[in-house]
Amino acid sequence: MSGLDQALRDQAAGIASGELDPGELLDECLARIEERNPELNAVVATFPEESRRMLEEAPAGPLRGVPVMIKDEWPLPWRAETVGAASVPGVQLKPGESGPYRALRDAGAVLAGVANMHELGSSSTGNTSVYGAAHNPWDLARCPGGSSSGPGAAVAGGLVAGAVGADGLGSVRYPAAYCGLTGLKPTFGRSAMEGHHIANTETIVSGPLCRDAADCRLLASVLFGEELPAAVPRALRIGVIRDPFWEDSAPGVLEACEAALESLRGEVDGEVVEVELPDQDLILPAALLVAQSEEVAHLTPANVNALSPELGLINRSVLKLRAIVPATLTARAFLVRAQVRRNLAELFERVDLLAWPTVPAVAPPLTEPVVELPSGPASADAANARHGVLANLTGVPGVSIPVGLDDGMPVALQLLGAWGSDALLLDAAEALERATDREFVELRPAALA
Amino acid sequence: MEAASAFQNYLQSALETFGIEADEEERAVMAGVWSIYEPGMELLRDVDLDGVQHERRPDLSKAPEG
DSSP states (O other), X not given: OOGGGSOHHHHHHHHHHTSSOHHHHHHHHHHHHHHHHHHHOOEEEOOHHHHHHHHHTOOSSTTTTOEEEEETTSOBTTBOOOTTSSOOTTOOOOOOOOHHHHHHHHTTOEEEEEEOOOGGGXXXXXXXXXXXXXXXXXXXXXXXXXXXXXXXXXXXXXXXXXXXXXXXXXXXXXXXXXXXOEEEEOOTTSSOOTXXXXXXXXXXXXXXXXXXXXXHHHHHHHHHTSOOOOOOOOSOEEEEOIIIIITTSOXXXXXXXXXXXXXXXXXXXXXXXXXOOTTHHHHHHHHHHHHHHTTGGGOOHHHHHTOOTTSOHHHHHHHHHHTTSOHHHHHHHHHHHHHHHHHHHHHHHHOSEEEEESSSSOOOBTTOOEEXXXXXXXXXXXXXXXXXXXXXXXXXXXXXEEEEEETTXXXXXXXXXXXXXXXXXXXXXXXXXXHTTTTTTSOOOGGGO | OHHHHHHHHHHHHHHHHHTOOOOHHHHHHHHHHHHHXXXXXXXXXXXXXXXXXXXXXXXXXXXXXX
């Protein structure tokens, strides 16, 4: 097996023990990007000289010499982020040392490239970018998920073993789900975020996308600046909210997630508890409005009238729509957030985890991102957001875990935990891997098998 | 249809009031996007939140106090 196909932690261990040459590993990574990226479009920039300089100067950290990628959402000292867009209204993006860059550098990691993303981070599909859409390695005609489309496609496509994404309304978990990866949305504020162009955010976090939970733990520990200890969880109380998360998921997704839930319950000698969370129907609109309030200050008439014609039609239109959303609605969204956070805190007194499908249907076509649900056809964005935004609205962590295939495409189970329970979520993900003999984290797209 | 019409009226007047330029294609996208989220937005507009207290200095990294 090529060193590049090993787990992130095995690459790090191999380099530390002298079994792997980090220079050869980087060369292999860059060659693989050259070979596979024309199809995947997962990577929008490489910089071999900077990568080699990072390797030469890499300290003896937990990722010394290991190539990784970062989403096009943070500046690097030699490159301003573009957020997948021709321009960002009202914001001047500049090169710089962002928090995730520093965390990776100080851990000894080597940035092999910048990964693609959905334009302005505005969709769960990844089908629009100023660089062109990234493609799902499981089926190049399907969405890789967004907005961290490039990190998802890069790891699933075997270009690197780990990548840093950003999750503002589910944007790490959706591509992890669509691409068959494990993705962690950390508790708000725990992972490195400095330098993000939305400095006032209360919804966006950086988070890892890797092939399994142990690699996510390693990369998350780097982003957190503290080690996330591993433990074997026992007697977990797993809360299940049937309506709408389970009842309105595609049959193949439901079947795989039900099986995974039962496997997890058995492995941790736990119990599955049917629960309810009040105000379900208010969570999505509240999350959308809270998130958009973080950017709306720049949406002046002058700025939105001067939007680049290179910006996609949907984003041009939605930015103008955002500029006129009544303030009353946004103020009420913050009231709902307060209420939902209180309700969720009460719920986490009774259960350790909440579980439901990360997305209610597998990756749709890039050209028509619509999914078929029991309730009827739905925009993939609206359907996915229903499953993803609670974690961002409230600040709690969430993890997406691959649990099977439907129509040849990955299916994923999402677990949410109380604030600060990031390590527990990864413990549970590892328990599920054990219970299923790692069957689903070892699956690879047919083209790469 | 009534709600869509109300939205179209609001869209027209708000864009004009704020001096935001939008062509027909952009207006059609706005209407389409709004129609997806409209039921939730209407619920948010109308739901009784009078008894709900704001969080004082919310810290999203932690459970709410109190």
